Amino acid sequence: MLEVEHLNAGYGLVQVLNDVTLSVPEGAIVTLLGANGAGKTTALNTIAGLMRPWSGQVTFRNRRCDALPAHRIVRQGLSLVAEQRELFLSMTILENLMLGAYTRNDQKEIRESLELVFEIFPRLAERKAQVARTLSGGEQQMLAIGRGLMAKPSLLLLDEPSLGIAPLVVLEIFDQIRKINRLGVSVFVVEQNAKIALEVASYGYVMENGRITVEGAADVLRSNPKIQEAYLGI
Amino acid sequence: MNLRTFLKTALAGSLALATALPAYADSTGITPTSIKIGFIGSLTGPAAIWGSGNLAGAVLAFEQQNEAGGINGRKFEWVSIDDESSAPKGIAGFNKLVQTEQVFAVIGPSASAVGVPMKSVLASSGVPVIIPSFSSPDMTEPLIKNVFRTGTLNDRMQGRAIADYLVQILKLDRVAIMRQSDQYGATGAGAITDRLKELGKAPVAVETFNASDTDLTSQVLHLRGADPQAIVIYGYPAPSAIATRQIRELGIKSEIIGSSATSNQNYPEMVGKVGIGVKFVAVGDLPESDDKPMADFRAAFQKRYPDLARQGRPATSDVTGYGAAKNVIEALRRAGKDVTRENFMAALETFDGYSSGVTMPTYLSPTRHEGNSQMRIAIITPELTREILPGAIDAK
Amino acid sequence: MDILQIVANGVPAGMMYGLVALGIVLIHNGTNVVHFGYGEQITLSAYIVVVLQVIFHVPFWLACLVSIVLSALFGLAIYLGILGPLRRTPLIVQIIATLAIGLGIREGLRAFMGPDPWPFPAIVANKVYDVHGVFITTANIVVVTVSIAIAALLFLFFRLSRYGHAILAACESPRGASIVGISVKQVSAAIWVLASVLAAVAALLMAPVLTLSPDMGLIAIKGFCAAILGGFVSLPGAIVGGVLLGLIETAAGYYISTATKDMVAYGALIAMVIFMPQGLLGKRQIKKV
Numbered sequence: 030m031l032e033v034e035h036l037n038a039g040y041g042l043v044q045v046l047n048d049v050t051l052s053v054p055e056g057a058i059v060t061l062l063g064a065n066g067a068g069k070t071t072a073l074n075t076i077a078g079l080m081r082p083w084s085g086q087v088t089f090r091n092r093r094c095d096a097l098p099a100h101r102i103v104r105q106g107l108s109l110v111a112e113q114r115e116l117f118l119s120m121t122i123l124e125n126l127m128l129g130a131y132t133r134n135d136q137k138e139i140r141e142s143l144e145l146v147f148e149i150f151p152r153l154a155e156r157k158a159q160v161a162r163t164l165s166g167g168e169q170q171m172l173a174i175g176r177g178l179m180a181k182p183s184l185l186l187l188d189e190p191s192l193g194i195a196p197l198v199v200l201e202i203f204d205q206i207r208k209i210n211r212l213g214v215s216v217f218v219v220e221q222n223a224k225i226a227l228e229v230a231s232y233g234y235v236m237e238n239g240r241i242t243v244e245g246a247a248d249v250l251r252s253n254p255k256i257q258e259a260y261l262g263i
Numbered sequence: 264m265n266l267r268t269f270l271k272t273a274l275a276g277s278l279a280l281a282t283a284l285p286a287y288a289d290s291t292g293i294t295p296t297s298i299k300i301g302f303i304g305s306l307t308g309p310a311a312i313w314g315s316g317n318l319a320g321a322v323l324a325f326e327q328q329n330e331a332g333g334i335n336g337r338k339f340e341w342v343s344i345d346d347e348s349s350a351p352k353g354i355a356g357f358n359k360l361v362q363t364e365q366v367f368a369v370i371g372p373s374a375s376a377v378g379v380p381m382k383s384v385l386a387s388s389g390v391p392v393i394i395p396s397f398s399s400p401d402m403t404e405p406l407i408k409n410v411f412r413t414g415t416l417n418d419r420m421q422g423r424a425i426a427d428y429l430v431q432i433l434k435l436d437r438v439a440i441m442r443q444s445d446q447y448g449a450t451g452a453g454a455i456t457d458r459l460k461e462l463g464k465a466p467v468a469v470e471t472f473n474a475s476d477t478d479l480t481s482q483v484l485h486l487r488g489a490d491p492q493a494i495v496i497y498g499y500p501a502p503s504a505i506a507t508r509q510i511r512e513l514g515i516k517s518e519i520i521g522s523s524a525t526s527n528q529n530y531p532e533m534v535g536k537v538g539i540g541v542k543f544v545a546v547g548d549l550p551e552s553d554d555k556p557m558a559d560f561r562a563a564f565q566k567r568y569p570d571l572a573r574q575g576r577p578a579t580s581d582v583t584g585y586g587a588a589k590n591v592i593e594a595l596r597r598a599g600k601d602v603t604r605e606n607f608m609a610a611l612e613t614f615d616g617y618s619s620g621v622t623m624p625t626y627l628s629p630t631r632h633e634g635n636s637q638m639r640i641a642i643i644t645p646e647l648t649r650e651i652l653p654g655a656i657d658a659k
Numbered sequence: 660m661d662i663l664q665i666v667a668n669g670v671p672a673g674m675m676y677g678l679v680a681l682g683i684v685l686i687h688n689g690t691n692v693v694h695f696g697y698g699e700q701i702t703l704s705a706y707i708v709v710v711l712q713v714i715f716h717v718p719f720w721l722a723c724l725v726s727i728v729l730s731a732l733f734g735l736a737i738y739l740g741i742l743g744p745l746r747r748t749p750l751i752v753q754i755i756a757t758l759a760i761g762l763g764i765r766e767g768l769r770a771f772m773g774p775d776p777w778p779f780p781a782i783v784a785n786k787v788y789d790v791h792g793v794f795i796t797t798a799n800i801v802v803v804t805v806s807i808a809i810a811a812l813l814f815l816f817f818r819l820s821r822y823g824h825a826i827l828a829a830c831e832s833p834r835g836a837s838i839v840g841i842s843v844k845q846v847s848a849a850i851w852v853l854a855s856v857l858a859a860v861a862a863l864l865m866a867p868v869l870t871l872s873p874d875m876g877l878i879a880i881k882g883f884c885a886a887i888l889g890g891f892v893s894l895p896g897a898i899v900g901g902v903l904l905g906l907i908e909t910a911a912g913y914y915i916s917t918a919t920k921d922m923v924a925y926g927a928l929i930a931m932v933i934f935m936p937q938g939l940l941g942k943r944q945i946k947k948v
């Protein structure tokens with residue numbers, strides 16, 4: 030469904046991504062692991078159109094999208110939940126969610142999506158009139174994911190959903206990610222927390238210094254001694 | 264010869280040389296076939312309202328003279344410099360005219376805010392300077408040997424004449440003043456107040472406003488509280504128009520008289536219907552007048568400057584610029600073939616009522632460099648046009 | 660009785676400051692740029708009406724409409740031609756660009772339209788009503804009603820409409836807006852167009868009252884004060900700040916002295932910045948606009 034081939038990208042003169050090739054099959058949860066600063070977020074931002082790649086190809090559902098700006102890529106069914114969450118903090122939960130559906134017009138379908146989001150994240154439903162700024166980190170993450178879902182994506186890109194969130198809430202969020210996947214949304218999740226990521230994902234990539242160094246099925250990666258040592262703390 | 268006597272001799276020698284200098288005939292800017300005149304004035308910035316007209320009018324006069332064969336076999340050449348409504352740029356521009364361009368005489372500057380700070384530079388240059396329009400008395404009182412004004416009556420004389428008009432001709436007692444907060448308004452209002460005192464009266468209220476003010480309610484309410492029979496507005500056209508409107512809108516029915524700065528062709532329409540009957544000081548004939556010399560000037564001006572004609576020009580500043588250049592031409596004529604700066608200035612000092620046809624007659628003498636000595640009053644008619652009232656008031 | 664007159668005149672005078680502040684705040688919120696040429700954009704719109712009327716003999720109402728359209732296009736041109744390309748330059752560069760735009764317009768108008776003031780027709784024939792000794796002019800009534808209506812419309816647009824929300828979202832988090840599908844460039848362009856339309860409407864209200872000259876845009880200095888008093892981020896705050904400034908000026912001029920009225924007004928401004936830096940309506944910054 031998502032094919033990334035020989036992607037090079039960076040900031041100014043500094044190259045960050047080096048010949049990155051990866052793919053996300055329809056219906057799967059795929060994870061991209063790596064240490065802080067390995068280039069994972071750059072990869073995600075480039076795929077989502079926030080950054081222009083220097084070279085290489087991004088194909089989504091058989092259509093090239095590496096030349097499109099972010100606001101056009103959303104309309105192709107590819108929704109990014111950014112690392113900084115990029116919420117509209119002065120607005121309410123409901124207003125944030127409704128803006129998530131900015132690309133859609135059918136009010137009935139939008140309402141259905143909203144109900145779905147509230148079903149997955151009951152905490153958001155309880156506080157829909159609350160201003161985003163006043164939410165806890167976990168709740169803000171849920172809101173960011175919920176807003177991403179409101180675009181009715183076929184692929185959800187998640188950037189470090191566990192970042193800065195209490196361990197119990199992390200479990201809750203990954204449960205919800207699994208739930209979302211079961212509803213037919215493919216997920217590509219970037220994580221530092223390899224343990225939990227490899228539990229939900231079926232396939233994984235490891236990135237070091239902007240290159241993919243290892244890839245494989247999740248259970249194979251889990252038993253790879255190098256990965257155990259470097260990312261799983263075993 | 265010891266050192267002391269040497270110094271004495273040297274001193275005496277240089278003194279003799281120095282005193283001999285004025286006799287040295289200065290004909291900078293004059294060639295057998297040409298006379299080079301400099302123009303310094305505000306072509307951009309807030310004072311452009313005067314400067315651009317001064318230049319347009321002066322250029323027209325020189326062009327007409329050149330077409331008529333020039334003066335004493337010489338054609339006019341001119342260089343103009345924009346002071347951007349700023350005194351430092353005015354000084355730099357004037358120095359450039361004198362030192363680099365080597366002009367014979369200079370017309371300008373065009374606004375008090377630029378001209379007054381230039382005073383010492385103008386004076387020390389020794390170059391004849393003819394001021395077409397701005398009205399600060401500082402330039403002529405006390406007299407500066409090489410600085411002459413042909414245009415607008417100065418603010419001290421204008422203020423006195425306004426007071427005379429209100430008290431002696433209209434027989435009014437209760438005069439209030441609404442003045443701009445700068446030097447222009449201060450000088451005019453001061454002169455009115457001084458003259459009222461000489462006449463045994465005092466202004467019933469003096470209010471100030473800034474040239475950029477957009478609402479003058481508080482000032483006008485103060486004026487209303489003083490119940491004046493006449494209000495003199497001493498300021499630039501835009502704030503004066505606002506003041507006039509608000510005075511009427513807040514129910515004051517007194518006489519209103521504006522200073523010469525409000526002698527602007529668009530003023531009646533700027534003020535609108537409430538301005539009917541409002542008076543103002545005219546510095547000469549109105550540019551829209553049908554008198555022959557003015558009608559000729561207007562036709563020539565509009566032919567020469569179709570773009571300006573579209574803007575409703577000629578305006579008063581065009582007329583004063585034209586008048587200044589006409590005065591220069593006449594003085595050159597009187598100075599004769601062997602013209603120098605000295606005999607040019609001496610020729611100017613012989614003017615005893617020379618009339619350019621469109622400005623007030625010029626009276627100059629070795630003891631007087633203020634050319635204008637009369638004030639006329641104009642009024643806004645019910646058709647929102649302007650009309651000069653009969654009679655002129657002598658200004659002292 | 661005079662106190663009532665002070666209110667009756669101070670409020671409309673302040674509304675005009677508020678109108679200028681509205682445009683400034685709008686552009687600042689939407690693009691982070693403080694537009695120092697906004698006053699001149701207002702002046703330009705008024706001159707367009709004069710040019711159409713006096714030179715091309717277009718009827719007044721049509722001239723007003725054309726001026727609004729041209730002003731919108733001009734705003735778009737400023738964005739596409741100048742501030743859009745400068746988007747990634749330091750803020751100071753963008754601010755200097757706006758100053759240059761203002762200066763260019765002002766001196767351009769002086770060169771092509773002459774330095775003299777131009778008469779400008781009133782939208783509604785000016786009449787003065789004497790209400791028990793308080794004089795009220797139609798011009799002032801029009802200024803007050805139209806200003807309130809514009810502020811209310813803008814407020815509702817941003818609160819209730821989808822596109823209004825999208826603009827707010829883009830102002831608050833440009834990346835967040837991009838990833839939900841909002842084109843930030845389009846939003847910036849829309850803001851410039853909106854603010855420029857506002858400038859044209861403000862021009863129609865102000866020019867007959869303030870006297871149209873190339874320097875009319877200098878009223879923007881008061882507009883900035885009004886914007887700061889209102890917190891610089893709030894649209895209703897801009898109008899409230901303007902009215903407050905108008906009232907302070909008029910009251911200070913009347914009760915203290917006219918020479919000090921600007922001092923008192925700017926003093927109030929400085930006090931506001933020191934003691935209430937968030938401005939009058941900026942306290943609970945729930946909405947950025």
